[in-house]
Amino acid sequence: MADSENRAKTWSRFGKIAGCLILVAAGLFVLFRAIPRYRFNAIVLHHSASSADNYESIKTFHAGSRGWRDAAYHLILANGSTSVPSGFLEATGRYRLLSYSPATKDHWANLRALHLCIVGNYDNGEVPAGLRSSLAHALRALQEKYGIPDDRILFHRDCNGTACPGRFITKAKLNLWLTKEADKCPPAVRRQQGEVIGSAWTFPRLL
Numbered sequence: 001m002a003d004s005e006n007r008a009k010t011w012s013r014f015g016k017i018a019g020c021l022i023l024v025a026a027g028l029f030v031l032f033r034a035i036p037r038y039r040f041n042a043i044v045l046h047h048s049a050s051s052a053d054n055y056e057s058i059k060t061f062h063a064g065s066r067g068w069r070d071a072a073y074h075l076i077l078a079n080g081s082t083s084v085p086s087g088f089l090e091a092t093g094r095y096r097l098l099s100y101s102p103a104t105k106d107h108w109a110n111l112r113a114l115h116l117c118i119v120g121n122y123d124n125g126e127v128p129a130g131l132r133s134s135l136a137h138a139l140r141a142l143q144e145k146y147g148i149p150d151d152r153i154l155f156h157r158d159c160n161g162t163a164c165p166g167r168f169i170t171k172a173k174l175n176l177w178l179t180k181e182a183d184k185c186p187p188a189v190r191r192q193q194g195e196v197i198g199s200a201w202t203f204p205r206l207l
């Protein structure tokens with residue numbers, strides 16, 4: 001009788017400890033995964049290094065070449081080369097779930113940064129004039145939602161040895177686009193980007 005009482009007490013204590021641990025884990029999960037301002041501390045810009053692509057084709061390519069279940073990035077900015085209109089954003093499953101991105105060789109950049117890929121090869125030529133305002137607006141909207149300062153907009157080449165997002169995209173040009181072009185983004189693109197950026201499973205902007 002005493003034995004079974006002791007067992008019951010041990011189990012009840014174990015249950016309380018397990019309950020507390022689950023609560024702490026859930027709290028940390030909410031803090032770091034779902035509250036926008038805690039989830040990400042940088043944006044990393046990539047290019048697709050191809051002339052025509054979109055979420056679907058990049059997803060297929062990454063599944064075939066790397067064995068990943070989704071495209072490496074969180075967001076893909078269309079250049080109008082497919083049925084997705086120029087400047088429109090596509091959110092991958094990684095963005096909706098705010099999950100890890102294997103887009104660089106830097107583990108922390110993969111864990112704590114939003115990875116945005118602009119379609120096009122910017123080793124071969126300039127970002128088209130019409131696409132600069134869309135890129136700048138997308139970056140501004142992400143900065144606002146996730147509280148990311150200008151100096152935390154990084155290029156893939158800041159994380160590991162690569163030319164990505166291409167030698168024609170430089171910090172000086174990007175700063176110019178962010179200050180002078182973001183406001184020129186067409187209303188339809190602005191609206192579409194806003195909807196996509198708002199589609200992540202985050203808590204309302206309370207924090």
Ligand SMILES: [Zn+2]
Nearest residue numbers: 046047156164
């Ligand atoms: Zn890249």
